[in-house]
Structure formats: C-alpha cells, structure tokens
Amino acid sequence: MSDQLVRKFASRVAMSAADCALVAGLPFKVRTIDASTYMLREGQRPTRCAFIIEGLAYRQKLTPNGEREIVSIIMPGEFVDLQNLFLEESDHDIQALTRLTLAEVPISTLRELIVSCPAAGHALWVDALIESSIHREWLLNVGRRNARTRLAHLLCEFSVRFRKSAGNDMAYELPMTQEQLGDALGLTPVHVNRVLKSLESAGLIARKKRQVSVIDWPGLRDTAEFNERYLHLNQTRI
Template identity: 35%
Template sequence: MPKSLDPIEILIRRLQRSAGLEQSELAELRTLQVDVADVARNEAISREGDRVEHCMLLVEGFLIRLQHTRGGKRQILSFYVPGDIPDLQTLHLPTMDHSLAAITPARLGRIPHKSIQELCNRNRRVADALWRETLIDAAVARTWVRCVGRLTARARVAHMLCELHARLDAVGLAKDPIRMPITQADFADAMSLSVVQINMTLRDLREEGLITVHKREMIVHDLVRLQYVAEFDPLYLHLDPAQRR
C-alpha cells in the first residue's frame, strides 16, 4: 500500500470540518499515541462479542459495520471513509455489539482508550468534538433507517452515493474520479436490495447522465440532480460550520 497521510493529520482534517478546533487543541490531538497497521480486504478488525481497548482511526481505505443473521446473511450497517473513527463508542461500551471489517485494503491507526481518555480529561473541547462524532454516527444510522424503510431502490442507491461523496469531500477525497471500490454486493447488503437491483439502478443513473462508475471509480456529472433523485439533505452529516454551537 502506498505511503499515506499521517494518521492524526487526517483526523484533524475531519474534526476541523465538523468541529472547528483551535490550534492549541490540534496540538493536543497530535500528542495521541497511534500505532499504524495495514489490513487486507475482507479482514475482520473486531467481532461481535470482542472486548476492545483501542479505537480504530481509518487512515486509508473503506470499512463497514455489520451484523449477521443466524442463517449467515450479512447486513451492512455503515460505511466508513478515511478520517472516521468507527468505534468511538467503545470508550464507554468496550464489548462490541457488532463487527467491523475492511472491504478494501486499509490502513488503520490504533489509538489506546487510555490515550484518548487522558486527552479528553485534559481538554474539554477535544472531548466535545469526539462526542460530536459519535452523535453524527447515530444521525447517519437514523437516516439509513429512513432510506431503507421508505425510499425506492433508485433513491436509496442515489442517496448512498450522495452521502459517500459528501463524506469523502469532508476530508478532501472527492475529486473526480472518486475512488469507489464498494462492490454491488456491498451496496446490496447495505440497502436491502438484490445485486440485480443495484446493477439496474446504477445503469439507469448512468444513462440519465448523473454518474459514471468504471473500474471502481466514480465521476459525478450532476450532483444537484443526483441529490434530487436521492431526496438527499446533508443536514444529518452536520458538516456545515453554521450548525456548530
């Protein structure tokens, strides 16, 4: 895997967009202890029932949160992009009630709970920024419930593409062509659709001139129209500085 950004710098890029921290607080973040490791595509990072003592900062690649039915069917609950810490809740709920896995080769920064807790005890605004991230994660989950429960297949897929575009843009990774290595099976397991439905929907969006997806890269040709199809309002991502307290 090629050399990537410093782990803390990509976290800072994310928190600056959502929380607007001061330079002194960014300096505090740079004191975090981070151990970097590469993981393979489809590698499990943590499993339901595991007790963990670290949070995982995604530096490069894509992760998923997932659960399985008794019969082995997979439900993807969230996608994660660089800059995300998908298991911040383990600071207070250290036993995993779901699993995390890589869907691409990925680079992770492992940050001990103790290191984060000590930083949060020293700096209230950093603690608030990390707490805000867990609340945004919950807001994304609520929106996914609405999408899966009430939107058409076409709108669901368009909504997912809009969300990923917005979240990648927040960390400077949304320049065309956008790396989009999520498979049609991944989309199907996230949106409660079949692979056939995903394939047909992506074809329709392409024929309408909204997107091009080729060799695991995506170009968005008309973001405004794609957002209209998706009924997409980025409010739930809380990336607008005007939404801060």
C-alpha cells in the same frame, strides 16, 4: 499523523494551542491491514480505537443464519469505533472494505484525554452524534425509499463524504461489489445492477469498472431526494 489527528479534532470544535498539544501527544500505532480483514468482531472487548488514514471500512450485523446488513461505511479521517470507548464489548463486526492504514490509539489514553481536555471530549461527542445522524438517514433510506431513490441517495452521500476526505465529489472509486451495495440497501445484486444501469441511462452517472463519475449532480440529488443536512458538515463551534 499527529497533525492529522489535531486537524480531525479541530474540525469539530475550536481548540486552543494547549488542547492541540494534548491531542498531538496521543500515542498511536500505525497498522496496515488487507481488504476483508476483520478489525473487530461482535462480542470482542476492544482495547484500541482506530483512526482511518487511508482506505474504507464498514460495519455489519449478521442474523443467526448468516444474512448480512451493512449498516455504515467508514472513510479516511474518521474514527472507527468511538462507541467502544465506554461500551465493554462490541455489538457488531467491523471489516476492511479496502486495504486500510490505521492509527490505533489506546482506549485508556483517549479516556484520559477526555478528562484532561474538555474540548477533545466535545469533539469526540460531536463525531459520535454525527455518526448517529447518518445511521438515522440510512434507516430512513432502507425503510421508506424505493430502490432507485435509495441507491441514488447512497451515491450522493458518498460524493459529499469523499469530497470532504479526498477533495473530489464528482468522481470517485466505489470499491463495493453489487452484493455489498445490496447488503447496504436491502436489495438483491441483480436489482442493484438494474438500478445502476437506469441511473447511467438517464445521464446521471457514468461508470468505468469501479469508478463512479457524477454527470448530472442536480439531477442525481433530485432523484435521491438528497439533503446533506444530516452530515453536519459545518460543525465547528467556538
């Protein structure tokens, strides 16, 4: 687990041997939670920052009458709640999409690391800024793209992010119900089902239960108007 954390930081900024030793020395607690479990609730004052080892989570906002918008998906190799390093209480819910294995690091320890190791602070800044970039793209996706382009774009993003975390971007398990996809895209489950069928009929994707295979990557990219720049994949700085 220490090695995974070191690789995470080193993927964002050049790290010296001393920097890596400080990151490797972070105390953490490994915890496994079931799908649908709330990791953090709006208004809660968090004490730990979680790093996903296995599984997926999502952020959501709720209206007063209980309507939900899923605002991001969090994948293996990503921190769940960096914003809570310095914000006193959570302004949204974080819930497990699948069964999760987490490494939880005390927030106080991460704050001390940022002071003692500027490179680690740089890496965490980069992570938070990339997350903000993805949020901006999701806002554009929901606000200005039609339903077909919107869903194709989400599938493209998942392909690229799964490639980074699992090494395979042409086929992956998408453990989201059509209701959850609709809540991430501002669509009804019926509309999601219709669009998925149209992408499949066009030969862009194939589905088997929750397995999604990309059959025509260039075609899916064109349909989605997808440009991966906002993911900032080549971010390491010297």
